[in-house]
Amino acid sequence: MNLGGIGEFGFIERIKRRARLDSSVVKGIGDDCAAIKFNKDNYLLFTCDMIVQDVDFTCRTDPYLIGRKALAVCISDIAACAGSPKYALVALGLPKNTQLEFADKIIEGIKALAKKYHINIVGGDISRAPKVVIDVSLLGAVRKNHLVLRSGAKKGDIIFVSGSLGGSIKGKHLEFAPRIKEAKFLVRNFKVNSMIDISDGLAADLGHILQESKVGAVIYQRLIPVSKASRNFDEALYAGEDFELLFTLSRPQGLRLMSKRIPIFRPIGEIVDKIYGLRLIDRNCKEKKLQPRGYKHF
Amino acid sequence: MNLGGIGEFGFIERIKRRARLDSSVVKGIGDDCAAIKFNKDNYLLFTCDMIVQDVDFTCRTDPYLIGRKALAVCISDIAACAGSPKYALVALGLPKNTQLEFADKIIEGIKALAKKYHINIVGGDISRAPKVVIDVSLLGAVRKNHLVLRSGAKKGDIIFVSGSLGGSIKGKHLEFAPRIKEAKFLVRNFKVNSMIDISDGLAADLGHILQESKVGAVIYQRLIPVSKASRNFDEALYAGEDFELLFTLSRPQGLRLMSKRIPIFRPIGEIVDKIYGLRLIDRNCKEKKLQPRGYKHF
Numbered sequence: 001m002n003l004g005g006i007g008e009f010g011f012i013e014r015i016k017r018r019a020r021l022d023s024s025v026v027k028g029i030g031d032d033c034a035a036i037k038f039n040k041d042n043y044l045l046f047t048c049d050m051i052v053q054d055v056d057f058t059c060r061t062d063p064y065l066i067g068r069k070a071l072a073v074c075i076s077d078i079a080a081c082a083g084s085p086k087y088a089l090v091a092l093g094l095p096k097n098t099q100l101e102f103a104d105k106i107i108e109g110i111k112a113l114a115k116k117y118h119i120n121i122v123g124g125d126i127s128r129a130p131k132v133v134i135d136v137s138l139l140g141a142v143r144k145n146h147l148v149l150r151s152g153a154k155k156g157d158i159i160f161v162s163g164s165l166g167g168s169i170k171g172k173h174l175e176f177a178p179r180i181k182e183a184k185f186l187v188r189n190f191k192v193n194s195m196i197d198i199s200d201g202l203a204a205d206l207g208h209i210l211q212e213s214k215v216g217a218v219i220y221q222r223l224i225p226v227s228k229a230s231r232n233f234d235e236a237l238y239a240g241e242d243f244e245l246l247f248t249l250s251r252p253q254g255l256r257l258m259s260k261r262i263p264i265f266r267p268i269g270e271i272v273d274k275i276y277g278l279r280l281i282d283r284n285c286k287e288k289k290l291q292p293r294g295y296k297h298f
Numbered sequence: 299m300n301l302g303g304i305g306e307f308g309f310i311e312r313i314k315r316r317a318r319l320d321s322s323v324v325k326g327i328g329d330d331c332a333a334i335k336f337n338k339d340n341y342l343l344f345t346c347d348m349i350v351q352d353v354d355f356t357c358r359t360d361p362y363l364i365g366r367k368a369l370a371v372c373i374s375d376i377a378a379c380a381g382s383p384k385y386a387l388v389a390l391g392l393p394k395n396t397q398l399e400f401a402d403k404i405i406e407g408i409k410a411l412a413k414k415y416h417i418n419i420v421g422g423d424i425s426r427a428p429k430v431v432i433d434v435s436l437l438g439a440v441r442k443n444h445l446v447l448r449s450g451a452k453k454g455d456i457i458f459v460s461g462s463l464g465g466s467i468k469g470k471h472l473e474f475a476p477r478i479k480e481a482k483f484l485v486r487n488f489k490v491n492s493m494i495d496i497s498d499g500l501a502a503d504l505g506h507i508l509q510e511s512k513v514g515a516v517i518y519q520r521l522i523p524v525s526k527a528s529r530n531f532d533e534a535l536y537a538g539e540d541f542e543l544l545f546t547l548s549r550p551q552g553l554r555l556m557s558k559r560i561p562i563f564r565p566i567g568e569i570v571d572k573i574y575g576l577r578l579i580d581r582n583c584k585e586k587k588l589q590p591r592g593y594k595h596f
């Protein structure tokens with residue numbers, strides 16, 4: 001059997017089952033970041049993302065934006081756990097004939113975003129590789145009482161997204177601003193029960209929350225903010241790389257957030273019993289089951 | 299100009315020059331690990347290594363040993379800073395048609411070594427890639443007074459290596475045991491002035507110590523322990539991937555280490571003024587200048 005037979009997430013489940021963890025690990029494999037005991041008030045957050053030519057960008061993508069994206073996707077993982085990014089390592093695989101200017105631009109893109117988010121680039125590795133591949137590892141911190149995981153959604157929670165979804169391929173996947181500020185606003189002012197960043201797509205990433213929290217969800221087509229760049233509603237559900245926050249608040253907390261009328265935070269549905277799985281109420285008020293499918297690597 | 303024009307280390311120098319670091323970073327780009335302020339007694343150590351098919355292993359290498367190597371090279375970086383490895387992330391790029399058994403074996407190799415060194419695998423990333431590529435990020439800790447960098451070598455220091463050098467390509471590069479225990483023994487019992495692990499080759503890695511410490515060195519062919527697997531002395535100087543410790547102690551400390559007659563620690567030369575560069579005294583007592591060259595990625 002090849003990897004396509006069980007898929008990326010099937011394979012991650014296999015790795016997770018056999019992982020040995022000591023008591024200093026608050027959260028291991030299976031969330032946006034690992035959370036590790038650090039000091040009295042804070043956890044360390046630890047995450048990495050690998051981006052690869054012809055999967056996440058092409059040979060015609062501006063190398064500055066390739067570098068920018070490599071770090072941005074990692075920052076977005078820290079945002080999903082409501083933390084602050086601090087230290088990054090950059091592992092860079094480049095073809096033998098890579099032009100110095102191209103490599104410099106990748107680094108410039110990483111550096112510029114690092115500066116904006118007050119991140120220290122403290123090391124890395126450089127290797128020859130058949131195609132461009134960048135893996136950024138990011139270390140951050142979060143106040144213990146601010147850490148939000150995928151696993152905390154509860155029946156009755158209201159589901160929210162930040163920003164609009166779909167059509168990211170037209171540019172947003174390279175130029176999005178990771179939602180660090182927005183996540184911090186949320187955890188400072190509300191009790192956020194669960195959160196994830198939308199990388200695989202709304203349906204797939206809501207699926208991750210449902211699986212980890214052992215709950216179901218109903219979402220409403222009329223409520224889901226579709227990006228102008230999106231060609232159709234399916235892109236908002238499945239295309240991914242929106243890097244928006246998807247999160248749930250208890251009903252009272254959710255109503256309080258809505259009362260503030262902050263345009264980027266929109267309610268899109270609610271958490272229900274696990275037995276319902278993931279359902280969409282479409283524009284004609286018809287209910288249908290959604291598969292939590294997203295981008296398939298294998 | 300392409301990357302070959304300035305080389306891997308020239309490019310790293312360019313990255314380093316433009317890196318912004320805050321006061322929490324004790325050591326950034328340019329050592330085996332980054333060192334970051336952590337708590338009263340300890341620093342965090344943070345490192346990553348990317349290994350790539352057809353550079354670090356081939357499609358015929360046992361996948362268990364590929365996984366093992368991916369983690370081992372990272373542990374060796376922590377050893378070079380005299381720390382303890384704690385938490386790892388594994389970013390894995392695999393071709394579309396990868397067999398599940400092959401992927402499982404990579405993970406098994408990583409897990410088995412992680413268990414042996416008490417490392418928690420806390421997360422990672424999986425992506426499609428044209429060839430197999432693995433980047434492991436490792437977080438560790440070191441007592442503040444035990445941290446050893448490349449930059450502390452002093453004129454008059456005795457230079458030592460652990461184990462023997464050369465011929466690693468015949469198997470050791472896949473099956474070596476990272477020298478965590480040996481490094482700890484050293485820092486607990488001696489004042490180690492500088493240390494590095496030999497990945498690029500004795501000449502290149504001693505060159506890194508000389509550059510960071512702004513000193514020169516004389517080494518003696520008769521004293522350099524050449525592995526049985528090595529075809530000739532040049533392999534011991536230049537072939538690399540020995541993953542042995544290369545370190546320097548002041549003369550009194552070095553004499554004390556020698557008096558203990560521990561077979562794996564061998565003196566190979568001494569640190570001299572920067573003006574001498576790197577010199578070898580050969581078996582005929584002739585002196586020659588060595589170029590600190592090693593494996594070239596570009």
